[in-house]
Amino acid sequence: MDNANDITADLIAVVVAVNGHEPRVLTIGRANVLPSGPFELGHRSLQSGLRSWVEEQTGQPLGYIEQLYTFADRDRVGTGQRVISISYLALTREEEATQSARRRWQRWYDYFPWEDHRSGAPSMLARVLRPRLLKWADSAGDNETRRERRQRAAVAFGFDERQWNEELTLQRYELLYEAAMVGEAAGGQPSAALSSAAGESMIADHRRILATGIARLRSKIKYRPVVFELMPPVFSLLQLQRTVEALAGRLLHKPNFRRLVEQQELVEQTGETTADTGGRPAKLYRFRHGVLDERAIAGAKLPLTRA
Amino acid sequence: MDNANDITADLIAVVVAVNGHEPRVLTIGRANVLPSGPFELGHRSLQSGLRSWVEEQTGQPLGYIEQLYTFADRDRVGTGQRVISISYLALTREEEATQSARRRWQRWYDYFPWEDHRSGAPSMLARVLRPRLLKWADSAGDNETRRERRQRAAVAFGFDERQWNEELTLQRYELLYEAAMVGEAAGGQPSAALSSAAGESMIADHRRILATGIARLRSKIKYRPVVFELMPPVFSLLQLQRTVEALAGRLLHKPNFRRLVEQQELVEQTGETTADTGGRPAKLYRFRHGVLDERAIAGAKLPLTRA
DNA sequence: CATTGTTATATTCGCCTCGAGTATAATAAA
DNA sequence: TTTATTATACTCGAGGCGAATATAACAATG
Structure with a gap:
């Protein structure tokens, strides 16, 4: 046995x-x-x-x-x-x-510096990662593999006029791993020129697992009300928006975000306001736990924009 | 050790x-x-x-x-x-x-007779399952549990004017299990009156696993081009539609289905036609495998309708 | 060979979602 | 009082998608 x-x-x-x-x-x-x-x-x-x-x-x-x-x-x-x-x-x-x-x-984002696009695409993407990925693609034996590698990199990282897709975190990490551009890869430590752009390493395949979690969460916040697990019991709509933005790694359109959250009836007002925000006091809300029973799929899609 | x-x-x-x-x-x-x-x-x-x-x-x-x-x-x-x-x-x-x-x-659908809505909602749903589920709900000790059970049943099975949601296969099976309405449940074999409506049993929790697979597939065909794994290399658009309908357990709107498939460029014409269909010969298509590389998420949403 | 039935294919309409922009309200700080 | 900042409200327009209808191409029938 x-x-x-x-x-x-x-x-x-x-x-x-x-x-x-x-x-x-x-x-x-x-x-x-x-x-x-x-x-x-x-x-x-x-x-x-x-x-x-x-x-x-x-x-x-x-x-x-x-x-x-x-x-x-x-x-x-x-x-x-x-x-x-x-x-x-x-x-x-x-x-x-x-x-x-x-x-x-x-x-x-210490582990995935290329994943935070809240202040625009990080410059290291075009400056460091892109040329290295292209070099890796061109190092392939046959023409077909070269073409396929370039396309995978372009799709995953949004090169060549393609859109950035925040849900592809895992594909991006796997691509960098394959290209030996992260510390965990076979080639050992990434070169000095790359090291800051490569992000912090983790032991074994833990960074890969983290990438899987990020991708799952970025996908899930769009159709299930899971963000509220990360929020305090009472919050303002802007706080909620900032949390979603932090997870997605990109900015959202404020009026549309509010419209979405309100018309889906995901939250209810507490009746109180907070003046901690600097400008006009913000109304405070709490999550309506009822939605979890009422709806099977509380589609909470994100109104994405370039802001 | x-x-x-x-x-x-x-x-x-x-x-x-x-x-x-x-x-x-x-x-x-x-x-x-x-x-x-x-x-x-x-x-x-x-x-x-x-x-x-x-x-x-x-x-x-x-x-x-x-x-x-x-x-x-x-x-x-x-x-x-x-x-x-x-x-x-x-x-x-x-x-x-x-x-x-x-x-x-x-x-x-031998295992899940209540899941096939291609010819309308199966009559056993309202005739057999609904009254049993309500009886189970009302058998609960406290009022809150009764209310919650009724709501869960209504959401999962689309009672009380609610929409049928074909992706809730797992929730439905779990509910029936909890209500001891399937053969695998603690109560042993379901009563004779129920038996045909309860579907065939499987050993251990295999039917639960099957329900998980059905739910996953019903969800996935809407945003990834996985249907083509089930198709022969060459097929007509109606064949494709019938396959999707078989999986989803509901009928689709033909013109909209065609529009969706074509404008997403998921398929390409072979140039040939088939006369096996009875009426006007149908053009034959094949899956464009290129889409798997070109797009990360080939959103293949289903145009659902009551037909 | 015209009629009828059946399936395939094309086009149109309209609502609603959602991206995007703009306007107004309420506070603090200068 | 002015200005900056944030909150909140409203509007417009393109596109996606549900729905219906129109036309085309075959087979079967009498």
């Missing part, structure tokens, strides 16, 4: 919160490791196993959880043992800003 | 094909079992493990595959061993109609 049984199942969490205008991910240790641990007999379910590992490693209790993806790692050399990794996305509020030795909230 | 290690990972496949106007799922044995088998050391990856199990058990080679969901079964009594199940959706063409002892193509 040393065959099918030699398996360990690891649970890995991408825990997201938005602090101010920055989306963050929960890490442990020296900041490049996602919370994770093996699924054990004591765990009632995969989800509860994940919860207890995250809480044990970071002290952070989790609310909303959804499964991301399951994959089998390549053999752990020598041992002849295989590891199955089951990754989850968790949304929470970053209660205290207190960083500790064991838990650390890291900015998304 | 008898703790984290006592785990088996099972791979389970929902293999779908559309024959004529009927979507089917590949089963083995006495027709109520999905192809499955343990993930083993010899498998290069989860996907390749799945492929070899399906091929070994049914002789069916697989093309398109995507992961559905991973879950941990409740303890297998006594053994103290846990099983993790990783389920996949596979799309293929039902090459030969030859059923054999080991493989059998079963109609979706």
Whole structure:
């Protein structure tokens, strides 16, 4: 029986919160490791196993959880043992800003500097990434592969008049990995010229899992009211908009955003206002939890624009 | 070391094909079992493990595959061993109609008779399922639970003037399970009055997995060109439409369907026509595989209508 | 060979969504 | 009081899409 049984199942969490205008991910240790641990007999379910590992490693209790993806790692050399990794996305509020030795909230965009387009496309995209990707494409053996690589890069990164698509986070990371432009790739550390543009590395394939979580979240906020998991109980519409923008990595059209949120009846007024915003006091709202029952698909599409 | 290690990972496949106007799922044995088998050391990856199990058990080679969901079964009594199940959706063409002892193509709607709305809402919905569900709702202890159960049933099944939403296949099955209205539920076999409306049962939670696959596919055909995995290399637009309708369980508006497919440039004409259709000969088309590279999201929304 | 039925294909209409722009209101600071 | 800043409200217009209708090309029938 040393065959099918030699398996360990690891649970890995991408825990997201938005602090101010920055989306963050929960890490442990020296900041490049996602919370994770093996699924054990004591765990009632995969989800509860994940919860207890995250809480044990970071002290952070989790609310909303959804499964991301399951994959089998390549053999752990020598041992002849295989590891199955089951990754989850968790949304929470970053209660205290207190960083500790064991838990650390890291900015998304430190790992993916090319993903934040809120102040326009980062200049390093055209300046650093594009030429390197083209060079990689042209280094291919045959003509067909060259053409295909150029096209993949153009689609993923929005080169050549194409539109930037914020949901392609995973494809972009995989492309950079394939081109050995990120630290995790076979070629080892990226060159000095690239290093700042390549973003921070993580151990094993944790950055890939993070990319999967970002992509899932960016897609999901458009048709399910999950943003509210990241909001405080009471908020202004602009706060809500800024949170969505932080996640999507792009700016939204304010009047249209308001129209959408209001006519979908996702929120209700508390009756109070806040003057913390600098200008005219903003009305405060809370999430209408009823929508979760009333509608199966509360389509909350984003009104995207170049702003 | 008898703790984290006592785990088996099972791979389970929902293999779908559309024959004529009927979507089917590949089963083995006495027709109520999905192809499955343990993930083993010899498998290069989860996907390749799945492929070899399906091929070994049914002789069916697989093309398109995507992961559905991973879950941990409740303890297998006594053994103290846990099983993790990783389920996949596979799309293929039902090459030969030859059923054999080991493989059998079963109609979706034998398992989910309430899911086929192509000739209007099945009468058993209002006649059998609705009263039973209401009875179950009213059997709850407190008022709040009763209200919530009624609402869940109404949303999932489109009662009380609500719209039928074909993507809620999983929620509907779970609701029926909770109400002990399907054979797999705790109460054992459903009553005779219910049995035909409850659909065929499957072993363990295979029917739940099938429901997950149906829901996923019904959702995905709307924004990714996956239907073509189920089509022969050359087809008419009406054939394509009938296939989509079979999957969605509802009829589409013909002119709008054509407009959508054509203006998205998903297909190209072969130049030939077929007279097999009875009336005016139909032009034949093939899938433009180029779209998979050109676009990241080939939004193929369905123009839905009551027809 | 004209009639009829059936399917394929083309065109049009109109509502509603949503991107985009502009106008007005209410506060703080200068 | 002026100006800056933010909040809130309204309007316009293109495009997507549901819906209906019109025309074309075949087979079958008498």
